[in-house]
Amino acid sequence: MYRYDSYDQKLVDERVAQFRDQTRRFLAGQIPEDEFRALRLRNGLYIQRFAPMLRISIPYGLLSSKQMRMLAHIARKYDKGYGHFTTRQNIQFNWPKLPEVPDILADLASVQMHAIQTSGNCIRNITSDHLAGVAKDELIDPRPYCEITRQWATFHPEFNWLPRKFKIAFSSTTTDRAATRVHDIGVHIVRNDAGELGYSIYVGGGLGRMPMIAPLIREFLPELDLLSYLEAVLRVYNRLGRRDNIHRARVKILVKEVGPAKFTEMVEAEWAKIRDGALRLQPQDLDLMRGHFTEFHYDPAAGNDTSYHQRQQSDSAFAAWSKRNLKPHRQPGYSAAFVSLKAPGIAPGDVTAEQMDALAELADLYSFGELRATHDQNLVFADVRQQDLYPLWLRLRELGLATPNIGLLTDLICCPGLDFCSLANAGSIGVAQDIFDRFEDLDYQHDIGEIKIKMSGCMNGCGHHTVGHIGILGVDKKGEEWYQVTLGGSAENDASLGDRTGPSIARADIAEAVERIVGVYLDQRSSSDESFLQTYRRIGMQPFKERIYASDSAGVTA
Template structure:
């Protein structure tokens, strides 16, 4: 993974000193709330319902064991002993004292971490596939390109005060695990007829109050022009994006208003001024960044899949876990392992300090000292020897990481909701827990099969409910918390937005509602159909009829 040079380190250390002074002046009354707000947002600090929340950047989801231990230390020393992993692969502390934040940022700087541009109307953390660099279906390793974009965007003065927040995702595989179609900009690699590398470029995706699937405006962008083209897109957005209404300020609104063709024409016009300029990438620059992402010291191993038959028979729980929680590695004899943070009764994406320390230890022993955070709010050990899987499984069980539910109904994506967030209309975590308890039978979960269930506490859609096969949105009805259900969303390459099922439900009704939806699916599915496949084949009417027959 990328290692800071002396300039990187100096930059974040200077930022810590700067924010320490800003915080001191705010607490003494020299800075007003209005003056302090943009300063704290530039350093990842939100004012939540009960306490300040600090969002720490985890560029493209990569962590070292040393950084993970620092997260555990901060959670112990300054928070309530746990952290939350967000859908942008970042880490959030939810119970901080404002006066402690400069000290926390100083500690983060000692392990090459910061909170710069994790909030505010700027370019946010660049995200990618949690299996980047190791996935069997990978076309290119997207991490060097993520790092190139990250270095270009960090503290870029032109992009610090955009009309609205801005998110970029880069995919590198045939499968889209980076969810690029619902980002402001999505990038994926392609090769032209001559075998040259380029990128397909998507703009105008996004969720929130106005969910939109983005559109591809460039089918082949030469890699040398990547930063120039991103610059051109952002210049068009900065010039024409609305600033008078924050609900209409995202680039998705601009692309729709102009039409994708006109937007692309304006980008091409900007490229006439940028092409061949200082943002043009060179092989030397790409090599400078790429050398940080060389393969670890893999052993020469053979694939051992066939050797698990006897262990699987003796330990069926291990077999279930191996099926759900491991991914084929591009290197023979290795697998990528997903550590589930979704056992029943735990808020999705939360992990306590002792578990963070344990995860760091596991990374040192089994995965070259490195971990990944995922869009689905889990943790990945990307380079595990197959021969070590059974031993690792045993340790994961002890640490609470071995729930074999990756990709299943209880692997819920969920925002912190009304338990923490001042923007939320309703709580998310109790809904997730009640659904997890209703579907706590692993045999039944496996029978249901792959199903994405996403929960958001408000229209900002931090839980990505729009693209869940089943999406749940917290809504306020005359001061009471209710929940709206949508069906048919997808965050994969076949991205789609869910359709609202009908009137919302009270909290206590939600497990029963999900049960009825699953019953319809089980009755109607054909062999090998996932929930989303059955929904797309039969439509919404049967689901609606079953749910509302007894609920309204």
């Protein structure tokens, strides 16, 4: 993984000193509250319902065991002993105290971590595929490009005061695992017909009140022109993005209002003026960056192992986990093993300090000392030898981290909701729990197959509800928590926004509604190979609507 050199370290250390001084001046009454707010946001610090919330950056989701141990230390020393992995591959702590935050940032800097630009109206953490570098369907490892972009975006002097937050995601496969098209910029690494590497650029996606799938604004951008093109997009946005209304300030609104064609024209005009300038990448810069992400020294004999198959025969629980929580690896005899953070009774994405320490140890033992965070709020050991899978699973099971539900109904995405967030209209963690209870039976979940439920406690859409196969959005109705349901969303290459089922549904009935939706799918699917999304796209909303709002005695209250 990328290791800081003395320059990266110096920048992060200088940032800690800067924020320490800003905090000191704020506490001494020398910085107005609203201005300190903007400054602390750029260091990941929100003031939430109960306390500050600190969001720590995990660039493109990649963590070393040493960094994970530091997160455990922070959870114990400054927080209540746990952290929460987010939908953008970051981690949040919900209970830090403002005067201690500079110390937390200093601790993070000691392991090459930071909270820079994890909130505020600036360029946020660069995210990518959690299987980068190991996925079978990958064109090229996207992480060197992510890191180049991270460095360009870090403390960019021109783009620290944008109209609104700005998120960039990279994908290099035909199955987009980074939800790139609901980002402000989605970068798809591609090869053109001549075999040259480059990018397809999508701009103007986003969730929230006005969800949009980003349109393609450039089919092929040559490899060395990445940063100049990003800079051109950002400059157009910084100049022309709306600042009169916070709800219309994202770049998606600018793209929509001027139209993708005109927007593209403006970006291209700006780019023409800078593409041959200092931002043009040098081939050696790319080579050097790729050197940070070389393959591990894999065991060439890993594929000869026979114990894995024997264990699957002898232990059905292990077999179930293997079936659900492992993904294929390029290297024979290796797998990517998913750690489910969606256990019953736990808020999705939550991990305790003890679990973090244990995960760090497992990473050292079985996965070259690295872990990844996924945008589905799980973790991955990306490089596990077949023969190590069984001991890994045994330990994960002891830790309560081996729920075999990756990709299944209870592997749902969920924001912190009303329990933690000051923006939320409604709870989401409790609803997740209801759904867990209702679909407890794993065999039933396996029969339903791949289905993505995504849930947000408010319109801001942190839980990505608009691109859930089933989306659930909390709304406030006269002080009561109600939920709007959408069907048919997707954040993958076939990205689409979900359609509303109809009137919102009462808290007590939401799990029942999900069960009815699933019931329609099971009745109507042409075979067990037809996914929920495929069935929905074939049969449309009507059958679902009829069942959800059926006026029999058990009808849901709408």
